[in-house]
Amino acid sequence: MEFAAFSDAESGGARAPGRCHAVVGLQWGDEGKGKLVDMLASEHDAVVRYNGGANAGHSVVVAGTRYSLHLVPSGILYPGKAAVIGNGVVVDPWKLMDELKGLRERGVNTSGLMVSDRAHVVLPYHKVEDGLREDLLNRGAASEGGGGPEKIGTTRRGIGPAYADKAHRAGAVRMGDLLRPELLRERLQLAMAVKSPMLHGLGMTSEQERDLAIENLMAQCRDVGQQLGPMIRDTTQELHAMLRAGKSILFEGANGTLLDVDHGTYPYVTGSSTISSGIGTGTGVPASRLTRILGVMKAYTTRVGGGPMPSELSGEIAHNIRERGREYGTTTGRPRRVGWLDLVALRYSVMINGATGLALTMLDVLSGFKEVCACTAYEIDGKRVDFFTPDATELARTKPVFTSFPGWSEDISNVRSRRELPANARAYVEFIEKAAGVPADVVSVGPGREQTILG
Ligand code: GDP
Ligand code: IMO
Ligand code: MG
Numbered sequence: 001m002e003f004a005a006f007s008d009a010e011s012g013g014a015r016a017p018g019r020c021h022a023v024v025g026l027q028w029g030d031e032g033k034g035k036l037v038d039m040l041a042s043e044h045d046a047v048v049r050y051n052g053g054a055n056a057g058h059s060v061v062v063a064g065t066r067y068s069l070h071l072v073p074s075g076i077l078y079p080g081k082a083a084v085i086g087n088g089v090v091v092d093p094w095k096l097m098d099e100l101k102g103l104r105e106r107g108v109n110t111s112g113l114m115v116s117d118r119a120h121v122v123l124p125y126h127k128v129e130d131g132l133r134e135d136l137l138n139r140g141a142a143s144e145g146g147g148g149p150e151k152i153g154t155t156r157r158g159i160g161p162a163y164a165d166k167a168h169r170a171g172a173v174r175m176g177d178l179l180r181p182e183l184l185r186e187r188l189q190l191a192m193a194v195k196s197p198m199l200h201g202l203g204m205t206s207e208q209e210r211d212l213a214i215e216n217l218m219a220q221c222r223d224v225g226q227q228l229g230p231m232i233r234d235t236t237q238e239l240h241a242m243l244r245a246g247k248s249i250l251f252e253g254a255n256g257t258l259l260d261v262d263h264g265t266y267p268y269v270t271g272s273s274t275i276s277s278g279i280g281t282g283t284g285v286p287a288s289r290l291t292r293i294l295g296v297m298k299a300y301t302t303r304v305g306g307g308p309m310p311s312e313l314s315g316e317i318a319h320n321i322r323e324r325g326r327e328y329g330t331t332t333g334r335p336r337r338v339g340w341l342d343l344v345a346l347r348y349s350v351m352i353n354g355a356t357g358l359a360l361t362m363l364d365v366l367s368g369f370k371e372v373c374a375c376t377a378y379e380i381d382g383k384r385v386d387f388f389t390p391d392a393t394e395l396a397r398t399k400p401v402f403t404s405f406p407g408w409s410e411d412i413s414n415v416r417s418r419r420e421l422p423a424n425a426r427a428y429v430e431f432i433e434k435a436a437g438v439p440a441d442v443v444s445v446g447p448g449r450e451q452t453i454l455g
Helices: 033-041 093-105 124-143 159-168 175-179 181-201 206-211 214-231 235-244 278-283 315-324 343-353 392-396 423-436
Strands: 020-025 046-049 058-062 065-069 082-085 113-116 249-252 290-298 301-303 337-339 357-361 371-380 383-385 399-406 440-444 452-454
Touching (some): 020 033, 033 058, 033 249, 033 290, 033 440, 046 235, 082 235, 093 214, 113 214, 113 235, 124 159, 124 181, 124 214, 175 181, 175 214, 181 206, 181 214, 235 249, 235 278, 290 343, 315 337, 343 423, 423 440
Parallel strands (some): 020 249, 020 290, 046 082, 046 249, 082 113, 357 440
Antiparallel strands (some): 058 065, 371 383, 371 399
16 A cells, blocks of 8 residues: 555655655654654655654554554564664663563564664763753742743653763764774763763762763673664665665654754753754755655644643643543653644644645544634734744743634544545544645544554
């Protein structure tokens, strides 16, 4: 089966040689990218992660079995596909080892995995720093009477500190360095000369300090380096060799557009370029090679952690959406904040990514609501605006203007064509397409591979 999302004559279809396609999240993460990547992986030769790290949690359900992937590309579930972790990812090698072990224990063949030698390593001190910084912000917020305006609510996976060290350069460790003990020791010594006093200042415990002793770090790195060594490669060259050989590549975005470090709701964002143009820097394959960019979006909105979310709901509707959609984080288990769909934000995300089509997920979750709403404009200081500002302070001041749609009561999780959708559900999808300015190439009505409406 070829997916309509990628099958037009202009691109020559998904199976056309040397094609590059992308799946990106258009909201604040958890849009269902894992499901879409898993589905589309069948038509590509390689699946490539280009950003983020173990902050990502991508769930894939195959024949009723659920897999949660964090660092490993979601294409891994197809034997024989290359699964590539590009240079733009920050890799916690111990988490990666655990994830691979878990997959192998469940019978998944992981031999297709390769990791860029230039991907930066998330070291134990990055996670300590991430946690201590968060604690500091929480303390600050509490002393100001709660509310937590400064709390980012990170996953505490060391993502921000690892990307910051990448920019600092001196003392940063890349995956290839795990195989060069002399150089690694120098880098770790330099890193700890800077980190130690900072972490002390932030309240590092003596137990944490012991864990971060250079010899401990060296021993852990040596061990993990030996185990991952055969997978560490120059993935930029590998990817270009694949393209020259006419193979097709699917890029898997992590996190979401509104969490992008430049274009998201800064500072309530992650540390990487989550959007389609991050593919160029994060893999060495120019983003100009992309012929299809599928933007994944939920039929409503969720967000984990701090930061503004204009269409946020509380009370019974939020509770119902959260429970029906099982809106609890794949990575941290935190309940996700829930809101109606924000079409102002969606238009912005489509624009920033150059999305060529939408994959609208979780439509089934909205079954049973008498009324479904979507935010179609904002109000700031009594004035109506219909464009999105990623400025967190400004966005926090906006009030949503909702448009209401009549709901539908039917269970749609077994629907497989647009025609079979209840008329009100179809009208909702069509309204979204019109607002976004691009078609919904895929409508998803459940977590399973087969619970999908194409075209
Ligand atoms: P990702 O981070 O974008 O890959 O998304 P997550 O995996 O974190 O969260 C999406 C959740 O929704 C997962 O539990 C998926 O199995 C599930 N899911 C995906 N698509 C659908 C859908 O159309 N309907 C329902 N009910 N669940 C879905
Ligand atoms: P996937 O790939 C949802 C959020 C965190 C926090 C902020 C910064 O599953 O869609 P970080 O640990 O990255 O420094 O946290 O970003 N966040 C995500 N939220 N899904 C994700 O990934 C996320 N990755 C990061 O909750 O608010
Ligand atoms: Mg997720």
